[in-house]
Amino acid sequence: MEELNRRMLRARDAIDRAYAEPLDVGAVAALAHMSPAHFSRCFRTVFGETPHRYLQRRRIERAMFRLRDTGRSVTDICMEVGFTSLGTFSRTFREIVGETPSDYRGGNGPAGVPNCVQMANIRPR
Amino acid sequence: MITKLNVASIYVLDKDEALEFYVGKLGLEKGNDVQQGPYRWLTVRVPGDDGTEISLEQPGPPLHDEATAEQIRELITKGALNGLVLIADDVRKLYETLKARGVTEFTQEPMDHFYGTDMGLRDPFGNAIRILQQG
Numbered sequence: 001m002e003e004l005n006r007r008m009l010r011a012r013d014a015i016d017r018a019y020a021e022p023l024d025v026g027a028v029a030a031l032a033h034m035s036p037a038h039f040s041r042c043f044r045t046v047f048g049e050t051p052h053r054y055l056q057r058r059r060i061e062r063a064m065f066r067l068r069d070t071g072r073s074v075t076d077i078c079m080e081v082g083f084t085s086l087g088t089f090s091r092t093f094r095e096i097v098g099e100t101p102s103d104y105r106g107g108n109g110p111a112g113v114p115n116c117v118q119m120a121n122i123r124p125r
Numbered sequence: 126m127i128t129k130l131n132v133a134s135i136y137v138l139d140k141d142e143a144l145e146f147y148v149g150k151l152g153l154e155k156g157n158d159v160q161q162g163p164y165r166w167l168t169v170r171v172p173g174d175d176g177t178e179i180s181l182e183q184p185g186p187p188l189h190d191e192a193t194a195e196q197i198r199e200l201i202t203k204g205a206l207n208g209l210v211l212i213a214d215d216v217r218k219l220y221e222t223l224k225a226r227g228v229t230e231f232t233q234e235p236m237d238h239f240y241g242t243d244m245g246l247r248d249p250f251g252n253a254i255r256i257l258q259q260g
Contacts (some may be wrong), residue, residue, distance in 0.1 A: 002138070005202035009251050012204070013232045046203050115238050116245060116255055 007032050008046040011039070012054065016119065019058045020082045025051050059083065060096050061123040065115075067105040074101045096124050132168070134180040135209065136201050138250045140167050143181045146249050150226045153179070171211065179209065201250050208253035216242045216258040 011032045015023065028051055029039035043051045059081040066077045075086055078101075083089035093101050111118055137143035147153045147169045156168035156178045168178035184194035184201075200206050213219050217235045223246070232245035232253065243257040 002198055002202040005199060006251055009202065009204045009247070010230070013230075013247070016232065114240060114243075115236070116233070116243065 004042060005046055008043050011043065011051070012047065015051065015055050015058060019055060019062060020080060022084070023055060023082065025055075028055075055082075056092060057096065057123050057125065058119075060093055061119065063089070063093060063101065064097065064104060064108075064122070064124075065111075065118060067101055068108045069110045074105075077101070129175065130177050132178045132180050133209075134182050135252055136184055136197055136206060136250075137181050137248070137252070138183065138198060138201060140165055140181055140183055142249055143167075144169070147179075147181070150223065150228055151254070152222075201252065204247070204251045204253060206252060208248070208255070210255045210257060213256050213258055216244055216256055219256065220244055 011028050014031050015028055025040060026036045029036040032039050032042075034042065040050050040052070043049075043054070047054065049057075062081045063077050066072055066080065067074075070077075072080070074090075078086050078089040081089075083092075090101060093104075097104055099107075111122065144155065144167065148155050152172070153169040154172045156170045156176075157166050158168075159166040166180070168180045170176065170178050184197035185191075186194070189197065197206075220231075220235050228246060230247045232247060233243070235242055235244045241257050241259040243255055246254050246256075248254060
């Protein structure tokens with residue numbers, strides 16, 4: 001079990017490093033030397049959510065960070081965090097955060113805590 | 126008045142392996158290494174620091190029954206426990222040094238922020254280590 005946890009943690013770290021790249025569950029599963037279906041089950045057993053959901057929340061968290069901390073356009077931010085369609089990004093963002101990227105930006109400034117603390121603790125569920 | 130943080134503890138799976146990593150690779154120095162019966166009091170610290178010790182603790186008896194120890198090992202290896210934040214004078218140089226010493230598990234390569242430059246890595250067990258260069 002400890003060995004499996006470690007492998008899944010390495011995979012999750014890989015998602016956190018490469019969220020901006022064209023990443024899908026198959027690519028991360030390959031890093032863990034597993035079939036996508038088996039990998040998804042194991043990841044969920046260890047972390048309580050599927051790797052797809054984890055990646056999606058990570059991308060939204062990084063978008064929230066950029067909306068708060070930078071003046072980049074919503075379209076640029078969408079691409080920078082790994083989405084390829086503005087429509088998908090806006091819809092996903094609204095579903096998870098409860099407001100549009102522009103509204104979120106309007107209501108929030110820089111968080112003022114270290115980046116690693118933000119990544120660990122501000123990822124929406 | 127409290128004047129110093131004297132000892133902080135982290136959980137590891139194996140003290141010998143931890144020593145090899147924290148001293149041999151990361152470059153901390155060994156502090157206490159005292160065997161008392163089955164217990165080994167093992168600490169590391171930042172070289173030249175004021176003596177704040179990081180105690181390397183292994184889950185197990187008599188403090189933990191086997192089921193509890195197993196729960197803690199589970200938490201360590203899934204990265205659910207808290208790790209360390211250390212300060213370095215030159216993070217990019219240290220990154221190259223650590224790679225040359227065979228450290229491979231970086232969670233984040235050196236990156237600039239408004240508060241400085243930092244990088245992230247995991248110890249062999251799953252604990253998170255952040256290293257920050259301030260300024």
